Structures are given as C-alpha cells and as structure tokens.
Amino acid sequence: MRFKQRIGRWLVPVLGGLAFVYLLVPIAYIFVYSFNDAGRTNLTWQGFTFSNWLNPCGAPNICDALGNSLSIAFVATIIATVLGTAIALGLARYKFRFRKLADILIILPLATPEVVLGASLLAQFLNLGWELGYWTVVISHVTFCMAFVVVTVRARVSALDGRLEEAAGDLYASPRTTFWKVTFPLLLPGVVAAALLSFAMSFDDFIIANFNSGTFDTFPKFIYVAATRGIPAQANVIGSGIFLIALVIVVTGTVLSYRRQKALAAR
Amino acid sequence: MQTTEDAKGGRMSTEGTRPEAAADQGGRAAVVPGAVGGADLVIENVSKRFAAFTAVDDLSLTIPSGSFFALLGPSGCGKSTTLRIVAGLEQPSEGTLRIGDEDVTDLPSHRRPVNTVFQSYALFPHMSVLDNVAFGLKQRKVADAVARAKEALELVELGHLANRRPAQLSGGQQQRVALARAVVNRPQVLLLDEPLGALDMKLRRQMQVELKQIQIELGLTFVHVTHDQEEAMTMADVVAVMNHGRIEQMGAPRELYELPKTAFVANFLGKSNLMHGKVVGRDGDYLQVEAAGGLQRVRADRAVAETGDVVLGVRPEKMRIFTAGEETVPAGHNRLDGTIVDASFTGVSTEYLVEVPGVGTVGTFTQNMGQVTGKAGEPAVMCWDPDFTFGLAGDDDVAAGAAERDA
Amino acid sequence: MRAPASRRPEPAENLSAAEQKAEKARGRIGVGLIVPGFVFLLLFFAAPVFVLLAMSLYAKPPGAETGVFVPAFEVSNYVVALSEYWVPLLRSFLFAGIATVLALIIGYTMAYLVAVRLRQHKLLAAILLVILIAPFFSSFVLRTQAWKQILSDEGFVVEALRFVAILPEDGRLTATSIAVVAGLTYNFLPFMTLPIYASLERLDTRLLEAAGDLFASPMTAFRKVTLPLSMPGVFAGTLLTFIPASGDYINATILGNNRDTAMIGQVIDSRFFKIVDYPMAAALSTVLMVVILILVMAYIRKFGTKELF
Ligand SMILES: Nc1ncnc2c1ncn2[C@@H]1O[C@H](COP(=O)(O)OP(=O)(O)O)[C@@H](O)[C@H]1O
Ligand SMILES: [Mg+2]
Numbered sequence: 001m002r003f004k005q006r007i008g009r010w011l012v013p014v015l016g017g018l019a020f021v022y023l024l025v026p027i028a029y030i031f032v033y034s035f036n037d038a039g040r041t042n043l044t045w046q047g048f049t050f051s052n053w054l055n056p057c058g059a060p061n062i063c064d065a066l067g068n069s070l071s072i073a074f075v076a077t078i079i080a081t082v083l084g085t086a087i088a089l090g091l092a093r094y095k096f097r098f099r100k101l102a103d104i105l106i107i108l109p110l111a112t113p114e115v116v117l118g119a120s121l122l123a124q125f126l127n128l129g130w131e132l133g134y135w136t137v138v139i140s141h142v143t144f145c146m147a148f149v150v151v152t153v154r155a156r157v158s159a160l161d162g163r164l165e166e167a168a169g170d171l172y173a174s175p176r177t178t179f180w181k182v183t184f185p186l187l188l189p190g191v192v193a194a195a196l197l198s199f200a201m202s203f204d205d206f207i208i209a210n211f212n213s214g215t216f217d218t219f220p221k222f223i224y225v226a227a228t229r230g231i232p233a234q235a236n237v238i239g240s241g242i243f244l245i246a247l248v249i250v251v252t253g254t255v256l257s258y259r260r261q262k263a264l265a266a267r
Numbered sequence: 268m269q270t271t272e273d274a275k276g277g278r279m280s281t282e283g284t285r286p287e288a289a290a291d292q293g294g295r296a297a298v299v300p301g302a303v304g305g306a307d308l309v310i311e312n313v314s315k316r317f318a319a320f321t322a323v324d325d326l327s328l329t330i331p332s333g334s335f336f337a338l339l340g341p342s343g344c345g346k347s348t349t350l351r352i353v354a355g356l357e358q359p360s361e362g363t364l365r366i367g368d369e370d371v372t373d374l375p376s377h378r379r380p381v382n383t384v385f386q387s388y389a390l391f392p393h394m395s396v397l398d399n400v401a402f403g404l405k406q407r408k409v410a411d412a413v414a415r416a417k418e419a420l421e422l423v424e425l426g427h428l429a430n431r432r433p434a435q436l437s438g439g440q441q442q443r444v445a446l447a448r449a450v451v452n453r454p455q456v457l458l459l460d461e462p463l464g465a466l467d468m469k470l471r472r473q474m475q476v477e478l479k480q481i482q483i484e485l486g487l488t489f490v491h492v493t494h495d496q497e498e499a500m501t502m503a504d505v506v507a508v509m510n511h512g513r514i515e516q517m518g519a520p521r522e523l524y525e526l527p528k529t530a531f532v533a534n535f536l537g538k539s540n541l542m543h544g545k546v547v548g549r550d551g552d553y554l555q556v557e558a559a560g561g562l563q564r565v566r567a568d569r570a571v572a573e574t575g576d577v578v579l580g581v582r583p584e585k586m587r588i589f590t591a592g593e594e595t596v597p598a599g600h601n602r603l604d605g606t607i608v609d610a611s612f613t614g615v616s617t618e619y620l621v622e623v624p625g626v627g628t629v630g631t632f633t634q635n636m637g638q639v640t641g642k643a644g645e646p647a648v649m650c651w652d653p654d655f656t657f658g659l660a661g662d663d664d665v666a667a668g669a670a671e672r673d674a
Numbered sequence: 675m676r677a678p679a680s681r682r683p684e685p686a687e688n689l690s691a692a693e694q695k696a697e698k699a700r701g702r703i704g705v706g707l708i709v710p711g712f713v714f715l716l717l718f719f720a721a722p723v724f725v726l727l728a729m730s731l732y733a734k735p736p737g738a739e740t741g742v743f744v745p746a747f748e749v750s751n752y753v754v755a756l757s758e759y760w761v762p763l764l765r766s767f768l769f770a771g772i773a774t775v776l777a778l779i780i781g782y783t784m785a786y787l788v789a790v791r792l793r794q795h796k797l798l799a800a801i802l803l804v805i806l807i808a809p810f811f812s813s814f815v816l817r818t819q820a821w822k823q824i825l826s827d828e829g830f831v832v833e834a835l836r837f838v839a840i841l842p843e844d845g846r847l848t849a850t851s852i853a854v855v856a857g858l859t860y861n862f863l864p865f866m867t868l869p870i871y872a873s874l875e876r877l878d879t880r881l882l883e884a885a886g887d888l889f890a891s892p893m894t895a896f897r898k899v900t901l902p903l904s905m906p907g908v909f910a911g912t913l914l915t916f917i918p919a920s921g922d923y924i925n926a927t928i929l930g931n932n933r934d935t936a937m938i939g940q941v942i943d944s945r946f947f948k949i950v951d952y953p954m955a956a957a958l959s960t961v962l963m964v965v966i967l968i969l970v971m972a973y974i975r976k977f978g979t980k981e982l983f
Binding site: 008012013015016017019020022023024025026027029030033043044083084086087089090091093094102105106108109110111112113114115116117119120121122123124126127139140142143146150197200201204205206207210211219220223224227231235236239240242243246247250251254255258261 | 703704705706707708712714719720721723725726729780781783786788791796804806808810812813815819824828863892893913920921922923924928942946955956963966967970
C-alpha cells in the first residue's frame with residue numbers, strides 16, 4: 001500500500017519532468033550548434049567558436065529574411081489585434097441579427113488547416129492578379145491571427161464584471177470614459193496576451209507565407225530553403241537569441257510580479 | 268427532549284412554504300434507523316508545525332460518541348488545522364488519533380470513517396446536487412446510493428432541487444447540500460468547519476437550529492468549528508475554547524460561561540469585568556480580596572489561586588447599578604464606585620460604561636423596568652452577589668481575548 | 675409608444691420607445707465594432723475559400739500550357755483527387771490523430787504538474803510555464819531540423835537505441851513514420867498544453883480534498899473531479915493540435931521520406947508549386963477542409979462544451 005502511494009506521488013513529477021526535457025532537447029541542440037565552427041554546413045560538430053555569435057548576419061540574406069519576418073509579424077499583429085479586439089467586444093457585448101453567423105465566420109479560420117488557408121489565399125491573389133510579396137503575407141497572417149485574438153480577448157470580456165461598468169456610470173463617467181478608464185484596462189492583459197500570441201505565430205509561420213510570398217523571403221522560409229543545403233550556424237544563433245530574449249523577458253516579468261505579490265501578501 | 272415532529276415544525280415555520288416536506292414521513296423515518304451513533308474521537312498530544320510556526324500545540328481531547336462538540340477560538344488559532352488533521356487532510360507532526368478503538372493516524376483521508384462540511388462547501392460544480400450527495404455512497408459501493416441521497420436531500424428539505432447544479436443554488440441551499448453530502452454517509456464523526464460563516468445573520472440562526480436538530484435525530488458525533496461564541500454556546504453540548512493552538516478550557520457552555528478559568532475565556536466567551544487584586548484574608552468559604560480600593564469577596568472554590576495576587580471577574584449582567592446616594596447594596600455584596608462615562612438606551616435595556624478608579628472601564632446594563640438610573644458624568648454605585656465572582660491567576664492578562672471577540 | 679400587448683406578447687419585445695432606442699443604439703455600436711474585421715474576413719477568408727472551391731472545378735483546355743486553366747464544372751477533379759490521393763489523406767488523419775493522443779498524454783502530464791502539483795511553488799511553476807511556452811519562440815522549422823539531426827543515423831539517440839536493441843542494427847529513425855509522428859507531437863505540444871493548463875489552473879484543489887473526504891482515492895478523485903473539470907481545456911487543446919497537424923507538411927518533409935510518410939499537405943504543396951496543377955491542389959484542399967469540418971463537428975457534438983468559445 002505504502003509503496004503504491006509513493007509511486008503515485010512520484011509518477012507525475014518524474015513523467016512531467018521527462019516531458020519538459022523532451023521539450024527542451026531540440027532547443028538545447030540549436031543552442032549548442034550555434035557555437036559550431038561549421039563553415040558551410042552545420043550538420044556535424046566541427047569545433048567550438050564564438051564567431052557565429054559575433055557575426056549573426058554572416059550568412060548571406062539571413063538578416064534580410066529576419067528583418068522581413070519581424071516587420072511582417074509587427075504589422076500583422078497590430079492589425080489583427082485591433083480588428084480582433086473590436087470583434088470580440090462587439091460579439092460579446094452587443095446583440096444584433098446574424099450574430100450566430102458572425103460567430104461561425106470568425107471561428108472558421110481556426111478550423112482551417114494552414115495549407116488550406118494558404119492555398120485559398122493564393123487562389124484569391126492569383127484571381128485578383130495581385131503581386132505576391134510583403135503585403136500578401138501580412139494580409140494572410142492577419143487572417144489567421146485574428147481568430148486567435150478574438151477567442152483570447154473574448155474569454156476575457158465574458159469574465160468581466162459588468163457591475164464595474166455600472167459603477168463607473170453611477171460615478172458620472174460617460175460611456176466613452178467608462179470604456180477607456182474601466183473596461184479597456186481590465187481587458188488589457190488579454191489583449192496583450194493575444195498580441196504576443198499573434199506575433200509569435202506570425203513570426204514562426206512557414207506554410208502560409210510559403211504560399212503567399214512569391215520570391216519574398218521570410219526567416220522560416222530562409223531556413224526551410226537552406227535546410228536542403230545545410231542550415232548556416234547563424235540561423236542557430238538567431239533562433240537561440242530570440243529564445244533567450246523571450247526567456248529573459250518572461251522570467252523577468254514573472255519574477256517581478258511574483259515579488260510584488262509576495263510584498264503585497266507580506267503587508 | 269424535542270420530538271421529531273417539533274423539529275420539523277420549527278424548520279417549517281422558518282422556511283415557510285413546503286408542506287410536502289412535512290408530508291414525507293416515510294422518507295424521514297427511513298433515514299433515522301440507519302443512524303448507529305458515532306464513536307469516541309480521541310486526539311492525543313497532537314502537534315502540527317508549518318516550518319517554524321506551530322499551528323496546533325500538543326493538543327489532547329476526547330470527544331464522546333454522539334455529542335455535539337464545538338471548537339471555539341479566534342481566527343488563526345488552529346481550529347481548521349485540527350479538523351483537517353482529524354479528517355486526514357493534514358498529517359500531524361506528532362501525536363496520535365483514534366476513532367473508537369482504531370488508530371487512524373496513518374489512515375489516508377479516503378479510508379477514514381469521517382466526513383467534513385467544508386467552509387467553502389466544496390461542492391463539485393460539474394455534478395448535479397443529487398450526484399454530489401450520492402458521491403460518497405457510490406465510492407463505498409452502497410447499493411441504493413441514489414435512493415439514500417434523495418432521502419438525505421429530503422432531510423435538508425432540498426428534494427425538489429436534486430437536479431440542479433450547485434451554481435444555481437443560493438448560499439444557504441449550498442450549505443444544506445454540503446451538509447447532506449456529508450451526513451448521508453453516516454460518518455462516525457462529522458466535522459463542520461465554520462459551515463455557517465458565509466451566511467447572513469438570519470439564515471445563520473435558522474441553520475443553527477436545524478443543524479442541532481439533525482444531530483439529535485441522527486445521533487452522530489458532530490465536531491463544529493466556529494469563531495462565533497454565541498453559535499458555540501447555543502448549539503454545543505461541550506465547548507472547547509482554543510487559543511494559539513492550545514485548548515484553554517473545555518466544558519458545558521453554562522459551566523464555561525459562569526466559571527471561566529482564564530482571562531481569555533472570560534473575555535472571548537461573553538464579556539467580563541476584570542480587576543487586579545490581592546488576597547488578604549479568608550471568611551469561611553470566601554476569600555477576601557483587596558481590589559478597586561475596597562474589599563471584595565470571591566468563593567474559594569471559584570478561584571484559581573487562594574493566595575497572593577489574583578484577578579477578580581464578574582459578568583456584566585450579574586451587576587446592579589444605582590445613582591450614587593440612592594444605592595441599596597445588600598449586606599455582603601461586592602461594591603464598586605465610579606463615574607458613568609456612557610449610557611446608551613437600547614430599548615430592552617440601558618448599557619452603561621462606568622469609569623472605576625484602579626480598575627478601568629466597567630460595563631453593565633439594566634433591564635428596562637421604567638426606571639431612569641443615570642446619565643454620563645454622574646457618579647454611580649455598582650454591586651453584585653459575591654457568589655457570582657470568579658478568581659483568575661494574578662498574572663493573567665485582563666485584556667486577553669477581548670479584541671479577538673469583537674473582531 | 676407602447677406596442678399593444680396582444681400583438682406582441684413577448685416581454686423582451688415589449689419595450690418602451692426609449693428602451694427600444696437604447697437597444698438599437700447599442701446594436702449599432704456592436705455592428706460598428708465588428709464591421710471592419712468582418713469585411714476583412716469576408717475579403718480574405720470567405721472569398722478565398724470560395725475562389726478555392728471554384729478553382730477546384732476548373733478544367734485544363736486541351737493543348738494548353740502548364741498552369742493555364744479555364745472556369746468549368748469539372749467534378750471529375752474530385753474523383754481523381756480521392757482515387758489517387760486517398761492514402762496520404764488517410765495517413766494525414768492517422769498521423770495527426772496519433773500525434774494528438776500522444777500530445778494529450780504528454781501535455782496533460784506537464785500541465786497537471788505545473789498547475790496542480792506545483793501550485794504552492796509559485797516560482798518553479800512560473801519557470802516551467804516559461805519552458806512550456808518557449809518552443810513558440812524558437813523557429814518551428816529550425817526545431818524540426820534539429821530533430822532531424824538528433825534522430826539522424828549518426829546521432830546518439832539512434833546509437834543508444836541500437837545498443838539496447840530497441841532498434842535493430844540497421845534500424846533508423848529519420849525518414850520513418852515514427853519520426854514524423856514524433857515531430858508532429860513535439861511541434862504542436864504547446865497548443866495542447868496551454869489550454870489544459872489554463873483550465874487546470876482554475877481547478878479548486880479543495881474539491882479534491884472534498885473528494886478524498888468522501889472516500890475517493892487520489893486516482894478516483896482525479897477521474898471524477900480533476901478530469902471532468904479540465905475537459906474544456908482538453909477539448910480546445912485537441913482541436914488546436916489535430917487541425918494544424920493534419921494539414922502540416924513541414925514535419926513530413928523534413929523528418930519523413932517521399933514514399934510511405936507523405937501527408938496531404940505535401941501533396942497540395944507540390945501540386946501547387948511543382949506540378950502547377952491548381953484545380954487538383956484546390957480539390958485536395960477542399961477535401962481536407964471538408965473532412966476536418968465534419969470531424970470537428972462530430973467531435974463538438976459528442977464532447978462539446980459551451981465554454982470553449
Ligand atoms: N499549509 C499551511 N502552511 C503554513 N501555515 C499554515 C498552513 N495552514 C495553516 N497555517 C497557519 O496556521 C495557523 C492556524 O490556521 P487555521 O487552523 O486555519 O486557523 P483557524 O481555522 O483557527 O482560523 C494560521 O496562522 C495559519 O496561517
Ligand atoms: Mg479556519
């Protein structure tokens with residue numbers, strides 16, 4: 001009995017811990033091989049060097065592709081967040097005809113695999129005779145990020161306590177003031193989370209961009225194409241760098257909020 | 268002894284509108300024979316430490332089978348921790364626990380013949396009320412689990428809400444479901460952790476009466492945790508007053524109230540007027556104590572110490588108050604002289620705060636018999652029968668427990 | 675002016691003029707909020723899907739150059755699509771299904787560890803949560819490529835597996851179905867874990883104590899309380915994993931071979947870009963989308979919760 005209990009107690013931490021290791025294995029691999037003195041192909045270990053980190057733009061076109069991806073992710077995130085947040089508010093708060101239909105239209109992109117989304121947008125762009133490039137990628141990314149924004153923000157809107165808005169109205173706030181002073185600040189964490197998610201998804205997307213970018217290069221596309229010849233070690237540097245920056249930001253934020261909570265609890 | 272019929276009548280009148288509950292004799296009657304009474308719960312030298320903090324400190328208690336036992340103490344004194352140890356949700360750092368003859372110290376909570384009514388109710392939100400109540404029975408593979416759960420719901424008069432979800436019930440109704448869910452298992456000990464804390468005053472009084480009646484009907488051992496002294500006294504057969512992880516005093520409510528053994532109990536369980544004094548002599552059964560600038564008397568068998576420094580106490584309602592010069596103090600009564608600092612008329616009574624030199628502020632009140640005794644600023648005289656005086660240890664803190672009571 | 679009650683018996687409709695006006699004004703704000711996004715979706719989601727449907731019926735005129743098609747109603751495109759590519763289509767759903775189940779097991783364990791077991795250890799839980807989200811921030815393609823290297827014939831994983839004889843002497847991991855499924859599982863794991871984490875984090879652990887108090891063993895408490903209460907997360911996670919996994923072709927391309935691991939996404943991609951057979955690619959896309967929609971609908975029917983969206 002005792003033995004069984006002890007197994008029960010340790011099973012989840014051990015299996016969960018292994019899963020976390022599994023999650024980190026390729027990331028660790030990418031990090032280690034960013035120090036590989038690789039030359040042209042980064043397939044086998046050739047020796048340790050810092051030179052990749054000192055010169056991350058060393059591989060031809062890599063930083064152009066990175067810049068393109070960052071720019072697209074930024075623009076697409078802003079558009080998707082604004083449009084998506086407005087839709088979330090409109091759907092959660094107001095009643096009008098065709099709302100059920102609107103619901104479905106907004107959720108449908110979530111149920112559409114990226115190949116299909118990419119292929120249909122390509123068909124549309126071909127049909128319209130638009131030239132593929134920066135803006136076609138932005139548009140396609142907005143389409144596929146917006147549904148995520150709507151879902152994320154809407155959960156937050158539904159969780160909002162409507163009485164707070166009534167209280168604000170009771171304290172002489174106009175609807176506009178109420179929105180900006182009460183509703184929006186309460187929604188902000190959800191909006192920020194949605195924006196971060198959009199940015200990450202846009203930045204990391206290969207399939208949709210591959211369909212709609214023509215000869216325009218994005219970072220995932222660059223790596224995918226390079227993979228056939230051997231990915232330059234600079235790609236590992238950039239991949240690790242982004243990961244480390246994100247890690248530092250998130251950890252700092254967590255530690256700060258943890259400290260603040262502790263300080264509040266101590267009071 | 269109250270009959271079942273009376274009990275039901277009482278609930279009916281407070282609850283109002285459910286004649287069918289009274290009509291359901293069969294369901295009610297079927298519940299009672301299942302009750303086999305409880306078993307003694309013995310807690311021996313139990314301590315619980317969280318890191319360096321001792322939440323329960325060498326606690327020993329015997330709770331007799333079939334009794335309604337109240338654990339009373341201020342917030343943070345270790346009541347919940349004690350209950351959680353009994354329930355098996357917390358392991359004691361030291362000590363043992365027995366139910367009847369069985370040592371249950373190492374038994375995990377799901378094997379203990381104990382059930383809890385949680386302060387938060389902890390109703391399963393994804394199950395219907397009926398499924399909540401049937402949960403424990405189903406775990407133990409009781410054959411007619413659903414039928415019994417229905418009976419238990421009838422017992423708390425919620426039979427008509429069996430198919431609702433907990434979120435669709437009011438606070439009072441949720442509380443009843445939590446009670447039914449625990450009671451239906453006929454545990455040897457039923458633990459209630461401030462079950463009425465979230466209810467408003469009116470509902471609370473009503474539930475107190477109902478809980479007590481259910482306990483009498485079923486004959487189970489109830490251990491009821493509360494920080495409300497009135498609740499403890501009205502409901503329990505035995506009250507244990509707890510402070511800083513220890514039991515300060517234990518006994519029947521009247522016994523505790525009339526003869527507190529520590530300043531904490533005197534102040535926390537009702538109000539007391541306490542004054543420092545010194546034993547100066549003896550007069551038959553009484554000790555003579557110099558206090559408040561005069562000689563007071565206390566029965567030796569009502570005093571913790573018979574020599575040296577003592578603290579004398581008396582309950583406010585045992586005192587009488589007169590305007591100075593009009594007093595009629597019976598021979599042999601204790602007497603205090605002071606100045607009224609506040610007199611507040613509440614209708615039934617008038618409450619006085621009197622500043623007594625060498626003692627501080629003394630509280631008392633008079634029943635409204637049409638008299639007008641005094642106003643703020645006027646001198647007053649108070650007296651009481653020395654048989655009501657109690658004597659505490661001289662080094663006791665006269666303010667202990669007063670702030671916690673009012674918190 | 676109040677409408678006569680006899681004609682309009684519904685209380686909701688039975689509003690005063692002022693109430694009706696206010697209701698209308700609110701409705702206008704609502705419509706105003708959703709119109710811009712809506713127009714965008716109509717233009718760049720609904721219309722493209724429509725164009726795709728139309729294109730799937732285009733025909734190639736006899737003797738035309740590669741990539742030239744004319745509008746038609748060529749239903750036989752679908753017959754060809756299904757008869758020629760039913761294998762990669764089925765395989766896609768099979769791989770995605772297996773990957774979803776694996777991700778569910780792994781992701782639930784991680785989410786449970788962080789959200790329930792480590793609830794008291796706030797800082798450790800926060801750090802593990804970062805690691806959960808971390809893969810989002812390092813490139814998908816790069817990670818998949820890393821797996822290829824790790825699982826390569828010279829890599830230590832294969833050598834270790836060969837050493838303990840789990841893998842035969844000449845056995846390999848790259849270019850196998852196992853590698854593709856493992857890659858899919860890995861890459862969509864955060865989409866599974868995060869929604870489950872979100873629902874487990876809301877779980878009131880006092881309910882588990884209550885279950886224990888009511889004679890449920892820890893295992894039973896998990897089955898009867900934890901699992902049902904985390905179902906919205908499981909539901910969202912499985913959908914968010916299965917849908918993109920079934921259309922994915924990066925894993926199949928990088929970690930698989932061209933023969934027996936091909937997934938439908940690869941076929942669509944090569945029809946579009948290598949063979950330039952737009953109608954066939956469009957027909958395959960349509961089939962994929964329709965099958966997914968049917969599966970998702972059935973799934974929502976069976977397990978759906980209102981809380982999801
Ligand atoms: N798990 C725990 N970890 C640390 N301290 C605890 C824990 N549980 C209770 N305590 C502390 O033990 C003391 C007694 O708590 P509790 O038994 O809940 O008091 P009560 O129910 O009488 O209000 C409190 O000071 C509380 O902060
Ligand atoms: Mg408590």
